[in-house]
Amino acid sequence: MFKQTSMSIIFAAAALILSLPTHLLAFAGGAGTPENPYQISTREDLEAVNNDLEAHYIMINDINLAGNTYTRAVIAPDIFTSTGYTGTPFTGTFNGNGHIIGALNITGVNQLGLFCQIGSSGKIINLGLEDISINGKEYLGGLCVTNEGTINNCYSNGVIQGVNYSLNEMLSGFGGLCGMNKGTIVDSYSSCEVSGIHSAGGLVGSNTGYISNCNATGDIVEGMVEECFPVGDPEGIEWMDCQQHGGGYIGGLCGYNTGLIYNCYAKGSVDTVGITGFWVSRSYGGLCGYNNGSIVNCYSTGYVSNYYSCGLVGESSLSEDSIIEKSFWDVETSLSQTSDGGEGLTTAEMQDIFTFTDAGWDFVNETANGVEDLWQMPAFDYPRLSWEAIAPTNSDIGMLSVNWLGGGCAAPDWCGGADRDFDGSVTVDDLLLLADSWLYQ
Template identity: 40%
Template structure:
C-alpha cells in the first residue's frame, strides 16, 4: 500500500484523538455567550480558577461562582466534588488558566465544559456583570431571580435593595450542592458589624415578590444577630408570596426563618424548618419561626417551625435573662399581625409563645390569628402569646402549654388587652397556671373563654371557664358578643363560625384559604 504525506497526517490525527478523546471536548464561549449561559442554565456551575486574592480584589466575580484556583492546585485536588454530568463554565482573569482547567476537566470525564475566552477582563468590559435573569428593577419590570446565584447576587448588591424583585423559579440553597454554602449572616441585607447589637448594614427597602415560589434549605450558622433570608427589612419594604422550606437558621439574637428584624410589610409568607437562638450563652433573644422581631405588619402568613431558645443547646430552665422572646411565628411583636397562624413547636426561657413570644405595649396588636402547636419554657409561657402588653382580639389557641410559672392557655402574663378570644389546650405549670391567663398585671380580659376540661384548669387571671360542651355551642359565644357567620346581632364582619356540638369556634377566613 502506498502511503503519502496526507495519509500520515490523517493517521496521526486519528491517533491523537484516540489517545486523548476529550482533548477538544470543551467549548470556547465569549463573555456574552457566558452571560447567556448564566442567565438561562439553572444547574450551571461556574468555576473561577483565579487565586483567592484575585477573586476577592478584582472588580467582580460572577455571583455564585466557586473559587477553585488552578495555579495553586485547588481544582486538581477538589474536582471530584463537582458533578461530572452537568454544565460547567470555567473562568479566570484573561483566559489562559481557564483553558488549562477546562482541558483538565475534559480529561476527567466532565460531559459539558465551557471555557470563557478573555476571562473576567472580557466579562467586565464587554458585558454588564450578570446578576439577575431579567428585568430592570422597576415596579412594572422587576428584576427576575431564577437561580441561587441571582439570589446571592442580590445579597451582594446593597445598591439594589430599593428595587423590585420577583422570583421566577423555586430555588434550592442546599449547602451540599455546588455553588452553595452555609451562610454566616443573612443572605440579603445582612448586619455588617458583628460587635454591636444595633444593625449596621443596609436594610432592604424594596419589594420582593416570591410569586408563589419556594426557597428551600437555607442554612445559616451565625455568631450574632439579624439572621434570616433578610437581615433587616425597613419601613416601606414589602416581602410577599414566598415560602421558606426546610430552613435551618441558628444565631444569637433577632433570628427568623424569613427576616431577622422587620419594619416593613410581610404578606402571604410562610416558614418551615428549624430556628435556633442558642448558639452562645446569653443567646436566644427575639427568635421566631418567621420573624425574630416585628415592628411592621404581618398578614396571612404562618410558621410550622421548630423554634428553640436555649443556652448552648441545653434547656434554659430557670433562666430569666437569657432566651427571651421566643415565638413560633414572631419572637417579639411591636407591629401588627392579622389572619396568621402557627403550628410550631416552641421552647425557651422567658416569654415563650406558640404564635408570639412577647407582644409589645401600645403598638403590638394581634387580630384574627391562631396557634395550634406546643410550647414549653420557664416563665411567662402562653399557647398564643407568652407575654402580652399590647392587644389581642378575635384569636384562639388549641395547643399544649408547659412551664414553671405564669403559664396560660392563651397568654402567660398579661398587662394589655384581650378581647373575644379563647383557648382549649392543655395547661400545666408549677406556679400561677391559668386556663386562659397565667398572671394579670393590670390588664383587661373581656368576652374571652377557656375550656376547663381540656385545659385541666378551673381558674384563670381573667376570662370565663366553660365545659367542653359549652365551648362547642354557638350560644356560649353569641352571649359574649362574638360575631358569627349568618348572624347580625353582634356585627356583620362574619369573623367566626362553628361546627355545632362537634368543634370549637374557628376563624371564618380559615375556610377561605
C-alpha cells in the same frame, strides 16, 4: 476593514457589558421596577438581591437551597454579626408569587433569617419557606429577624434553634416567622418548632406592631444556655461550656407583645424549663408570654407545661395599654385553669361556633358581626381563619344526603358538617353554601 469594524463592535459591546452594574446581569429578567420587577429563578438570583435592596423582585419558580449553609442572613445581612443591626435594610418589594424557598440552612451567631431587616417601606408577599433550619445565639427568625415593613400571605416551617441569652437583652427575639415585628404581618402563619430563651414565639418573638389573621401551630421549647463560646469554622459552629438557666416571655404565637394582635390563634405546646434561681419569670402562655398591648379575638389550645405557665397569657401589665378582649383558651388541652386575661373554656365550648359569634367574631355565613367573613368553623374542630380554605369533597355530599331535611344539628358536629349555616337543620340553603365552595382550593 470589515474585519476591523466587526472586532471594534465586539470589543465595544464587551466593554459595555463589563461596565454594567452587577445586579443588571444577575437575574432571569426584569428591570427592578414595580411594573417590571427583577425575576428570581436561582440561588444566585436570590443572593443578588443584596446588590439593590430598594428594587422590586418576583420569583418565577421554587428554589431549593439544599446543600448550602449560610452563616448570616441571605438578604440584607448584619455586617458585623453584633447584637445591634449594622447592615442595610431591605426596602423594596419581594413577591414570592406563590413559590417556595426550600431547605434554607443558616448556622451562625446573631441576626439570622432569610431577611435580616425589612425596612419600613419593605414588603414581602406570597412567599413560603419550607424545611428551614436556623441555628444561632440571639435574634432569629425564619423569614426575617426584624420586620418594620409589611408581610402578607407568607409562611414558614422547620426549626428555629436559639442557644444563648444575655440578661442585658430582654427582647432578644426568636420567632418561627420573624424574631421581632415592628411593622405589619397579615394572613400569614408558621408551623416552625422554635427553641428560644427570652421573647420566643411560634410566629414572632416580640411584637410592637400589628399582627392580624395569623396563626402558629409549631411547638415552643424554652431552653436557655448562658456563658457559651463558639468553636469551629463558620459552617460547623459548636457552643461549648454552657450553663442552663430559666428564661421568660414564651408564647405559642408571640413571646412579648406591646402592639396589636387581632384575629389570631396558636395551637402549639409551650414547653418551659421553669428553673428557679437567679431570675424567674411567670410569663409563659399558650398565646403570649407577656402582654402590654392589645389582644382581640384570639384563642389558644396548646399544652403549657409548668407551674409558671398560663392558658392564654402568662402575664399582663397593669397598664391601661394592656387589653385582652373576646379571647379564649381551652382549659382541657392546655391543662391550665389560669391566665392573666381571656376566658378559659372546655373543648366542647371551644368547638361551638356560638361561643365566638356571641362574642362578636365575624364568621362565614353570618352577618350580625360583619361581612368580612374572617373565620370559619369546621365540624369537630376549632375556628379557622377564612383564608385557610377547606375544600368540600365527595364525603361532604354524602353527609348532606344522609342528613337532608333533617334537624337537631348542633355543635361540635353540625350533622357531620352538613349544616353549613348552623341553623340546626339541613336544607337547600346548606346545599347552596356547599355548591358555592365546591372543590375550592
